[in-house]
Each structure stands twice: as structure tokens, then as C-alpha cells.
Amino acid sequence: MSIQTWTYVIVLATFAGYAAIAILSRVRSTAGFYVAGRGVSPLANGMATGADWMSAASFISMAGLISFIGYDGTIYLMGWTGGYVLLALLLAPYLRKYGKFTVPEFVGDRYYSQTARVVAAFCAIFVSFTYVCGQMRGVGIVFSRFLEVPIELGVVIGMLVVLSYAVLGGMRGITYTQVAQYVVLILAYLIPAGAISYKMTGQVIPQIGFGSALADGPNAGVYLLEALDQIHRDLGFPEYTAAFVAGKRSQIDVLAIALALMAGTAGLPHVLIRFYTVPSASGARWSAFWALIFIGLLYTSAPAVATFARVNLIQTLHDTPYTEVPPWFSNWEQTGLIAFDDKDGDGRIFYSGDPARNELEVDRDIMVLANPEIAELPAWVVALVAAGGLAAALSTAAGLLLVMSSSVSHDLWKSVIRPDMSEANELRLARVIAGVAVVVAGYFGVRPPGFVSEVVAFAFGLAAASFFPILVLGVFSRRTTKEGAIAGMLVGIGSTAAYIIYFRLLHPELGSDAWLFGISPQGIGTLGMLVNFAVTLGVTGLTEAPPAEVQRLVEQIRLPSDYEGVHIPAPVRGDSAHGIAASQGADSSR
Amino acid sequence: MLAQAAERAEVARYWSANLAILGVLLVTWFTVSVALGILWVQPLNRLRMGGFPLGFWFAHQGSIYAFIVLILVYARYMDRIEARLRKR
Numbered sequence: 001m002s003i004q005t006w007t008y009v010i011v012l013a014t015f016a017g018y019a020a021i022a023i024l025s026r027v028r029s030t031a032g033f034y035v036a037g038r039g040v041s042p043l044a045n046g047m048a049t050g051a052d053w054m055s056a057a058s059f060i061s062m063a064g065l066i067s068f069i070g071y072d073g074t075i076y077l078m079g080w081t082g083g084y085v086l087l088a089l090l091l092a093p094y095l096r097k098y099g100k101f102t103v104p105e106f107v108g109d110r111y112y113s114q115t116a117r118v119v120a121a122f123c124a125i126f127v128s129f130t131y132v133c134g135q136m137r138g139v140g141i142v143f144s145r146f147l148e149v150p151i152e153l154g155v156v157i158g159m160l161v162v163l164s165y166a167v168l169g170g171m172r173g174i175t176y177t178q179v180a181q182y183v184v185l186i187l188a189y190l191i192p193a194g195a196i197s198y199k200m201t202g203q204v205i206p207q208i209g210f211g212s213a214l215a216d217g218p219n220a221g222v223y224l225l226e227a228l229d230q231i232h233r234d235l236g237f238p239e240y241t242a243a244f245v246a247g248k249r250s251q252i253d254v255l256a257i258a259l260a261l262m263a264g265t266a267g268l269p270h271v272l273i274r275f276y277t278v279p280s281a282s283g284a285r286w287s288a289f290w291a292l293i294f295i296g297l298l299y300t301s302a303p304a305v306a307t308f309a310r311v312n313l314i315q316t317l318h319d320t321p322y323t324e325v326p327p328w329f330s331n332w333e334q335t336g337l338i339a340f341d342d343k344d345g346d347g348r349i350f351y352s353g354d355p356a357r358n359e360l361e362v363d364r365d366i367m368v369l370a371n372p373e374i375a376e377l378p379a380w381v382v383a384l385v386a387a388g389g390l391a392a393a394l395s396t397a398a399g400l401l402l403v404m405s406s407s408v409s410h411d412l413w414k415s416v417i418r419p420d421m422s423e424a425n426e427l428r429l430a431r432v433i434a435g436v437a438v439v440v441a442g443y444f445g446v447r448p449p450g451f452v453s454e455v456v457a458f459a460f461g462l463a464a465a466s467f468f469p470i471l472v473l474g475v476f477s478r479r480t481t482k483e484g485a486i487a488g489m490l491v492g493i494g495s496t497a498a499y500i501i502y503f504r505l506l507h508p509e510l511g512s513d514a515w516l517f518g519i520s521p522q523g524i525g526t527l528g529m530l531v532n533f534a535v536t537l538g539v540t541g542l543t544e545a546p547p548a549e550v551q552r553l554v555e556q557i558r559l560p561s562d563y564e565g566v567h568i569p570a571p572v573r574g575d576s577a578h579g580i581a582a583s584q585g586a587d588s589s590r
Numbered sequence: 591m592l593a594q595a596a597e598r599a600e601v602a603r604y605w606s607a608n609l610a611i612l613g614v615l616l617v618t619w620f621t622v623s624v625a626l627g628i629l630w631v632q633p634l635n636r637l638r639m640g641g642f643p644l645g646f647w648f649a650h651q652g653s654i655y656a657f658i659v660l661i662l663v664y665a666r667y668m669d670r671i672e673a674r675l676r677k678r
Contacts, residue, residue: 018604071631071646071650072651074628074649077649077650077653078628078649078653081653081654081657082619082623082657084657084661085615085619087662088664089612089615089660089667090612093668122612130643132669196663207651211639211640211641211642211647212635212640212641213641223641224644225641225646241635241643242635243631243635243645243646244629244632251628251629254628255624255628255629257625258628259624282669283670285661285665285668286665289661289662289665292657292658292661296654296655299654300651303650385656386595449608542592558602558605558608559601559675560672560675560676562676563675563676
């Protein structure tokens with residue numbers, strides 16, 4: 001069978017599976033719709049979180065990007081996994097213990113302020129929206145390359161699939177389809193990775209393979225990374241494994257970006273909300289553990305895939321006569337994502353770090369998708385990769401849609417506009433909003449507004465500078481006040497956004513010399529986060545302590561989920577006797 | 591009243607045990623990722639582990655394995671002290 005037939009078979013089979021799960025897991029309550037009834041096992045939630053988290057960008061673009069930037073890929077590898085440690089240690093168990101449905105709801109209750117809740121809801125919608133457009137775009141690209149349908153039609157098909165399980169099943173439907181999508185995407189990633197690793201180094205496990213010696217070719221017997229560094233030197237690129245050399249990011253910038261991505265990961269609403277679906281705070285910690293195992297499988301393979309792809313690409317194409325290029329080269333040439341410009345007119349491809357002499361342009365996005373073809377793997381593997389890319393994009397899109405739906409129906413409509421709305425009506429509204437969000441996202445997926453791609457890259461910095469500090473302080477400091485939190489959020493997100501807008505939109509011509517402390521706009525979220533912490537704590541020191549019941553709420557969320565004892569809080573300031581009496585009253589009524 | 595005071599002490603002990611392990615784990619988190627993979631990557635890259643320059647390995651592989659272990663240690667430890675608090 002041809003690649004295209006295989007792709008139709010595998011993609012249709014997986015889509016039918018997702019639709020079947022959607023019908024089996026439809027829900028009738030808001031608890032089911034928003035948090036899957038809180039009955040998801042930590043293992044299943046870990047898998048769902050993996051699929052939720054790993055987007056089209058992780059699956060399609062990341063390894064390719066790393067293969068062009070070498071050591072600098074650290075910012076993504078470390079940044080997008082290290083955040084789970086912060087999540088598991090500082091946030092997930094407490095948000096789960098607090099219960100209820102959404103992240104803005106926590107912000108509103110902890111900071112005893114409807115304003116804080118509304119601001120948080122708008123931030124959540126904005127971040128999720130920019131993200132989801134990129135996912136729908138990814139769906140369209142996979143469809144157009146592998147199934148040869150127009151991008152628009154691809155996006156519409158993707159919309160219908162997401163719509164079927166997000167609207168019917170809410171969080172429950174999304175969770176179980178994400179579990180299935182994780183399985184598809186990880187197989188689609190690991191099978192080609194293992195096959196290529198075996199082919200190049202004789203090692204099936206890619207994580208070991210890229211530290212091994214090459215099995216054949218001109219550099220047989222040489223360690224793969226040493227050979228790659230040597231090739232880079234010969235062609236005039238900075239060494240692959242070298243850090244902070246000319247042509248790479250500076251140390252402070254790598255540090256700032258990695259920290260911004262880590263804190264941003266821990267502050268993203270669509271990740272946090274996944275931890276509401278498990279039964280307990282302990283379950284939330286275990287769930288973060290499983291999530292990172294499942295994410296780590298892909299994230300530790302990606303840098304290996306990156307080096308294999310890099311070596312393969314150069315060995316296959318450099319100094320090869322144009323008339324003798326392999327068929328995959330011509331296939332991708334038609335999409336415009338790889339191009340040869342014979343500057344010296346000798347008919348051979350010359351690949352070089354010197355832009356004046358370089359004759360080969362390769363788009364980083366094709367590396368993962370073209371890898372199985374470059375390594376001459378069978379057609380069904382290529383088709384599986386297409387299905388994996390779709391699974392990654394659809395699963396992330398669904399998680400984001402739910403955040404938008406719950407923010408509008410629960411945090412804005414139900415809490416501000418119609419507090420007396422019945423559960424049945426709220427559920428109906430949540431479904432309608434999810435449907436509207438899919439359609440709007442699909443529209444922007446087909447016609448992406450210019451700002452989306454710009455903003456998506458900075459969503460992490462904005463999340464790090466706004467949500468992360470006030471969530472952590474909200475749990476670990478009873479004393480933090482609403483004035484402190486609101487001021488911190490506004491100053492943090494405002495200063496970060498201003499820096500990004502200044503360098504990206506107003507003065508894109510300015511280079512790294514103009515950057516504050518040498519930190520690029522991508523990493524500035526780290527500074528914004530520190531500013532947020534400082535402002536929140538400073539303003540908190542100047543304002544009156546939170547009411548006793550808020551301090552009790554903080555005490556409560558620190559305790560284990562099924563803790564049965566009579567808990568006696570000790571308020572920081574105010575009448576402690578009153579606090580004890582009130583808490584006893586509350587406990588005896590349980 | 592006495593029982594309440596004892597319980598308050600127990601809860602306080604639970605929370606300070608949590609803060610203590612958080613401190614230890616966060617320092618480790620910073621060390622395996624930022625220190626070994628970014629701050630000290632150049633000297634470490636002069637050492638090799640098989641085919642890997644060591645600093646590069648921490649940046650692209652080791653830090654991620656360490657993150658997984660850190661969460662495992664924390665989840666197990668917290669389950670233990672939660673059980674101790676519940677038993678009272």
C-alpha cells in the first residue's frame with residue numbers, strides 16, 4: 001500500500017476510536033463537564049496530561065528546531081519538563097485540595113476578590129485562545145501534506161472531531177480521548193526514533209543511541225556527537241554540543257528562557273485544570289509523576305532524534321549532485337519547505353554555515369515528518385507519524401477549549417452575570433461556548449492573524465510573570481493580600497508585555513546589545529516573575545491581613561484530602577479565640 | 591483543649607516537614623537543571639560520559655531524569671507523612 005492509503009487507513013481508524021470514546025463518556029452534570037467527576041485515576045490523568053501538554057509544536061517542531069540549534073535546545077527540553085517539578089511540589093496538590101472547578105475560581109476565593117477572578121479568567125482565555133489557533137493550524141498542515149486535502153478542509157475535519165468529544169463529553173470525554181491520543185502519538189514518535197537509532201548506531205534505544213558510535217558511513221566507529229561536532233566545524237557552523245559560543249545564545253539568556261518556560265508551564269491554566277480531575281491531593285502528586293514519565297519519554301527521545309536527523313540530512317545531501325537526490329527531497333521540495341539554490345553553478349548541493357555560500361534551505365518543521373522517509377522506513381510508519389501529529393494537535397486543542405468554555409460559562413457568566421443560573425442551564429451554556437470556541441479557533445487556524453504566532457511564543461513568559469507567583473504565594477503565605485496579588489499580577493504582566501512589545505513590535509531592528517542584562521524578549525518573563533514576587537510581597541506588607549476565613553481556607557488546603565481531624569487554624573492577625581470557635585462550628589456541621 | 595493543642599502541634603509538624611522536604615528538593619531541582627546544565631556546562635563539557643560531553647548530557651537528558659525522580663521522592667514522602675497525620 002502507498003503512504004497515502006496507509007495514512008487514510010490509520011487516521012480514519014484513530015478518528016473513529018476518538019468518536020467512539022466521546023459517545024461512551026458523555027456527561028450530564030457540570031462536575032462531569034468541568035472536572036470529569038473527579039474520578040480519573042492518577043495514571044490515566046498522567047497520560048491525558050501528557051497528550052494535553054504535548055502540542056503540535058512538541059511533536060512536529062521541537063526535534064527539528066533542536067537539530068538546528070544544538071545545545072540551545074536545552075531551553076525547551078529543560079523548560080518544558082522542569083515546570084512539572086514546580087507543579088507537583090508547589091501547586092497541583094493544593095489546587096486539587098481546594099477543589100471546585102477552575103483556576104480563576106481559586107484566585108477569586110483566595111484573594112477574596114471578584115475583580116481578581118475576572119482578571120484571571122480573561123488571562124486564561126487570552127493565553128488559551130492564542131494557543132488553540134496554532135493547534136488548528138497544525139491539523140491543517142498535516143492534512144494537506146499527507147492526505148493532500150486543502151488546509152481549510154483539514155481544519156474543518158479537525159473541528160468536527162474535537163467538537164464531537166468536547167461538546168458531548170466535556171472534561172470526561174476529553175480525558176479519555178487524550179489517553180488514546182497519547183498512545184497514538186508516543187508510538188508514532190518512538191517507533192521511527194528507535195528504528196533510526198538502530199540504523200545509525202546499532203542501538204534500539206535512542207537515548208543511548210545518540211551517545212554511541214556511528215555504525216557505518218564515512219565516520220563509522222566515531223561517537224555520533226563527536227562526528228557531528230566535527231561536521232559542524234568543517235561546514236562553518238558552531239559546534240553542536242558547545243554552549244554560549246559565537247552564533248549561540250548567551251548564558252544569561254539560556255538561563256532566563258529556561259526559567260521562564262518552567263514557571264510558565266506551572267502557571268498555564270489548561271495544565272493546572274487537569275489536576276482537578278483526580279480524587280485527592282495525593283493523587284495530584286502521583287498524577288504529576290506519571291505525566292512527567294509520559295512526557296519524558298518523548299522529551300528525552302527528541303534530542304536524540306534531533307542529532308540523527310542532523311547527521312542524516314548532512315550526510316545525505318551535502319556535496320550530493322542535485323540530479324541524484326533521494327525521492328523524499330523532491331516531495332518536500334514541492335511544498336517549498338526545502339530548497340536548493342545552486343550559487344556556484346556546479347550542480348552539487350553545498351551546505352554551509354556561511355550564508356553567502358550556503359545553497360540549501362531546510363524548514364525545521366519537516367525534520368520529524370520527513371525523518372522516516374529520510375531513514376527509508378516502511379510506508380505505515382510514515383502514516384503513523386501523520387496520525388501522531390494529528391493526535392498531538394487535537395488533544396491539546398481540546399484541553400484549551402475546555403479552559404475557554406469553563407472560564408466564560410463558570411467564571412464570567414455564572415459568577416458575574418447570572419449567579420442564579422441552574423446547573424442544567426450552566427451545562428448547556430458550557431457546551432455552546434465550547435462549540436463557539438471551536439469554530440472561532442478553526443477560523444483563525446485557516447486565517448491566522450499576524451499577532452498569534454508572535455504571542456504564542458511569549459505566552460509562557462506572560463504566564464510566569466502573572467499567574468505563577470500569586471498562585472505559589474496564595475498557598476505558602478497566608479498573609480498575602482488581594483491588593484498585593486492584584487498589584488503583582490498587573491505589574492508583572494504589564495512590564496513583561498511592555499518589554500516584548502518594545503523589542504518585537506515597535507523596534508524589531510534592535511539587536512541583543514539593547515537587551516536588558518542581555519535577556520531576550522523570550523526570557524524576560526523570568527524578570528517579570530521576580531518583579532511580581534517583589535511587588536506582591538511589598539504591597540502585602542503595607543496592607544491589612546486577609547480576613548480570618550481566607551486564612552482558614554489557606555490552612556485547609558494545606559492539609560491532606562481525607563484528613564478527618566478537627567483542624568484548629570491560628571490566624572496571623574486578629575482574634576484567635578474567634579477563629580477557633582468559628583472553625584469548630586464549621587467542623588461539627590460536617 | 592489539650593487534645594486540640596496536641597493536634598495543632600501535629601498539624602504544624604506535618605506542615606514543617608513538608609516545607610523542609612520542599613526546600614531540599616527545590617535545591618536539588620535547581621542544581622541538576624540550572625547549575626549542571628547551564629551554569630557549569632562549559633567545564634563539565636570537558637568531561638565525557640561515553641559519547642556525551644557531560645554538561646550537554648545533563649542539559650539534554652540528565653535533568654529530565656532527575657525531575658522524574660524528584661517528583662517520585664516527593665509523592666512517596668508526602669503519602670507517608672499524610673498517613674502519619676491521619677493515624678492520630
